[in-house]
Amino acid sequence: MKKGLSLERVVEAAVEVADAEGLESVSMSRVAKQLDVSAMALYRHVATKDELVALMVDTALGAPPPPAGGGWRESLVYLAEAMRARLLEHPWTALAPVTGPPSSPNQLTWLDRVLHALRDTGLDEAEQLFCALLLSTQVQSGVALAVTVNRNPAAAALAAGYSDFLDRATADGRLPEVRRLVRAGVFAGAEMDMSMETEFRFGLERILDGIGALVRVR
Template sequence: MESEPPAPFPASLETVWGLRERPHKGPKRGLTLDGIVTASIAVADAEGIEAVSMSRVAKELGASTMALYRYVATKDELVMLMVDAAIGPPVPLPPHVSGWRAGLEHWAVMMRVALSRHLWAVSLVAAHGPPVTPNQLAWLDQCLQVLSETRLDHGEKIAVSLLVSGQVRSELTIVALLRQDPAGAELRMAGYGKFLRRVTEGGRLPALRAAVADGAFDDMDAETAGESADFDDFAFGLQRALDGVAAYLEEQG
């Protein structure tokens, strides 16, 4: 029995890849796929991704909702293109950056910077499955180029890209949640260390109690914040992830 042919790319995705001719102008003069995506990002930046709908974007552009469907078939397609435009193309490696470790560090930091500008996109980067859009695949390509000098096979290189990009998204997911309700987050975090001291009394959760007693959570309390505020959680986590890659490379000889 013959297998079914693979499903074609959505028309909008084929358009951004240059595999399909861009739609001719419709009744609304000046309406373009790029303009639709840009307007959608502006709505998401201002009000959150939940505010984005085909009708809302059409209103922002002074067009009919049906006019948008000449360029993008569904909201899911639109969101996919929004995420790609939000992350943008990868930043070229500076001349002074050499070696796989420095290259990966640059790659991760620049990805963090790009996603920090549009935090609504963080949870959506992997929502549509493997990357298929131009910018996302360009980021993956850059990572593979950085790792080309190593002895990792292609599957291992892709796994490293997932490890490092996951580190970026994990940290930014927390940042995004905190920014959604800054007042509430500040209130919850203000006394977190004291709360942990209370619930770990009497021998409960001994390992956590030891961390609390050592002051590991003091920077979250308003009264003690500042003593360890210079600690960079993202940089620490990234370096430990890169240490793991380095150790694996050493093991492989």
């Protein structure tokens, strides 16, 4: 005999399914089967599937790690990398159509940590918020890119022969700058994973430099 459903158990089961079979396999009936109940049973605890997905993302994100001293910049790097790592543990979070202003509990907690790091920079409150959002989208889009390349078979195939693909696409000379990069070997060799990682770091450093410039002015 099952010990009775609960919101927690439902979300947990959905996360299990997503981790094991991908977000596209998360249907109400699939999650229900995981719990050995009928599909409609889930609607006792969740109003709609979208709500379930939002909850899934929030629990996958989890609470931020305990703060680890340092200046604002070190703190932000720490948080950004921690968040990236969390999301990469549950790659499907990147595919979930969840946008909009931060509202779920864990999302807000992460935001709070970021704002704490920015507290003594001299930036005004609106600027602090914008910086936080900027960092958050950098993390999320970085994860999304890494994930689509690794999961989606079409994208993966494309990524594998990306250099060749671009070589062919630019053969007619109408995209001289792209061709320039191809000839420079920017897309050649090297594991895609690593490339995604360095791209993320690069973007992060640029953003932090930009914030740093503003901090210096204030």
